[in-house]
Amino acid sequence: MLSASAAVLRAGDQPYTIEEVTLDQPADDQLVVRVTATGFCHTDAVARGPELADGLPMITGHEAAGVVEWVGPDASGIDVGDHVVLTFSYCGSCSQCSENHPAYCETFVERNLFGRFATGGSGATGSAGEPIMARWFGQSTFATRTIVDARSAVVVDRDLPLAMLAPLGCGIITGAGTVLNALGVRPGESLAIFGVGAVGLAALLAAKAVGVESIIAIDLHPSRLELAAELGASATVLGGDNDAVLEQVRKHAGQGTHYSIDTTGVPDVILSAIHSLRARGTCALVGLQVGDVVLQGTTLAGKQLVGVTEGDADPTSLIPHLIQLWRDGQFPFDRLIETFPFTAINEAEQAALTGRAVKPVLIMEQSG
Ligand SMILES: NC(=O)c1ccc[n+]([C@@H]2O[C@H](COP(=O)([O-])OP(=O)(O)OC[C@H]3O[C@@H](n4cnc5c(N)ncnc54)[C@H](O)[C@@H]3O)[C@@H](O)[C@H]2O)c1
Ligand SMILES: [Zn+2]
Ligand SMILES: [Zn+2]
Numbered sequence: 001m002l003s004a005s006a007a008v009l010r011a012g013d014q015p016y017t018i019e020e021v022t023l024d025q026p027a028d029d030q031l032v033v034r035v036t037a038t039g040f041c042h043t044d045a046v047a048r049g050p051e052l053a054d055g056l057p058m059i060t061g062h063e064a065a066g067v068v069e070w071v072g073p074d075a076s077g078i079d080v081g082d083h084v085v086l087t088f089s090y091c092g093s094c095s096q097c098s099e100n101h102p103a104y105c106e107t108f109v110e111r112n113l114f115g116r117f118a119t120g121g122s123g124a125t126g127s128a129g130e131p132i133m134a135r136w137f138g139q140s141t142f143a144t145r146t147i148v149d150a151r152s153a154v155v156v157d158r159d160l161p162l163a164m165l166a167p168l169g170c171g172i173i174t175g176a177g178t179v180l181n182a183l184g185v186r187p188g189e190s191l192a193i194f195g196v197g198a199v200g201l202a203a204l205l206a207a208k209a210v211g212v213e214s215i216i217a218i219d220l221h222p223s224r225l226e227l228a229a230e231l232g233a234s235a236t237v238l239g240g241d242n243d244a245v246l247e248q249v250r251k252h253a254g255q256g257t258h259y260s261i262d263t264t265g266v267p268d269v270i271l272s273a274i275h276s277l278r279a280r281g282t283c284a285l286v287g288l289q290v291g292d293v294v295l296q297g298t299t300l301a302g303k304q305l306v307g308v309t310e311g312d313a314d315p316t317s318l319i320p321h322l323i324q325l326w327r328d329g330q331f332p333f334d335r336l337i338e339t340f341p342f343t344a345i346n347e348a349e350q351a352a353l354t355g356r357a358v359k360p361v362l363i364m365e366q367s368g
Helices: 040-045 050-055 108-112 164-170 171-183 198-209 220-231 242-253 269-275 315-327 342-353
Strands: 002-009 018-023 029-039 064-071 085-087 122-123 130-134 145-147 153-156 189-196 214-221 236-237 257-262 275-287 302-309 335-341 358-365
Touching: 002 342, 018 145, 018 342, 029 085, 029 108, 040 342, 064 164, 064 302, 085 302, 108 242, 130 342, 153 315, 164 171, 164 315, 164 335, 164 358, 171 198, 171 257, 171 269, 171 275, 171 302, 189 198, 189 242, 189 269, 198 214, 198 220, 214 220, 214 242, 236 242, 242 269, 257 269, 269 275, 335 342
Parallel strands: 189 214, 189 257, 214 236, 257 275, 275 302, 335 358
Antiparallel strands: 002 018, 018 122, 029 064, 029 145, 029 358, 064 085, 085 153, 122 130
């Protein structure tokens, strides 16, 4: 019987409770992974919303790093003892996966947000025998142990600190992949990033790594703007007043930027991200949208708008690439991380949502 200590979300308005759960038996193409660290991504808080209320109780968490404990007979290229970074779930065989765009897997939404409903089994059982949903992003890694598809695990060198690597699996590849894959920002071009939390700062770091110099960071938190400036933003703008923000962006980028990225999901901010573009510019929508955006006749004239999931990343190549950039000193994403003991998960969530910590990473006890 596979057991784990897990932070269970039993009601959207209640704190997580750490409980002992029993995990379902793994399938032949899956792995059992001892989780050593998990990042808190803003998307984890979405499970508190009414859309997913039917799925509770649930174990969330989807940015894990850990050590492989068991390998299914049909899982290849991975061994017990390997260190792995876990990422989102994808089928590996649909038209999008076959064309190397697993973030647009035809079954992405069911697998990552509603996977437990689609696959029938809940994934875990609580101490009273009740089902607990444990396939969030194919991982549910606010837990000391998890069962994942082998293709969601990326093997990494054992000399690397697992606590640092954990957030690569979602937040970091989302920001970096948006710049490197979805937009393809090049040196000499300009970029405005609306919302410099973990995803926005990862975008900033990726833009810096490819030699982009004109990067404008916009946020409501002065502390995040300070960090953006330290990490290489050429200008920072305090958000809140959309007209004033646009004026500042124009001051720094003349006729507008080549690219903009929205990580806030706030409709008015999305409009500012579009308005801040020069003609023929492209705006990437990355934040989970919290309302409808009304596009008037000329809002998009000559401009492009693209929604981006998980940075359109192939994690098996982007994660090793970003690790190499980090080794080369060109992608210091460790600067975004603040560690918390696993048992302080509620404090870590508050730190993320209030803006005090950019990327909380929960550290599990090694005996777990
Ligand atoms: N598309 C994807 O695949 C994907 C992947 C990961 C995360 N996400 C989503 O991306 C978003 C960002 O994630 P994160 O972990 O970086 O969250 P975060 O909370 O750390 O970052 C969001 C930032 O936006 C800022 N912000 C909010 N309102 C603003 C405003 N009016 N003006 C300026 N700034 C404002 C916040 O202060 C914060 O710093 C979330 O919505 C998350 O759910 C999407
Ligand atoms: Zn697929
Ligand atoms: Zn995420």
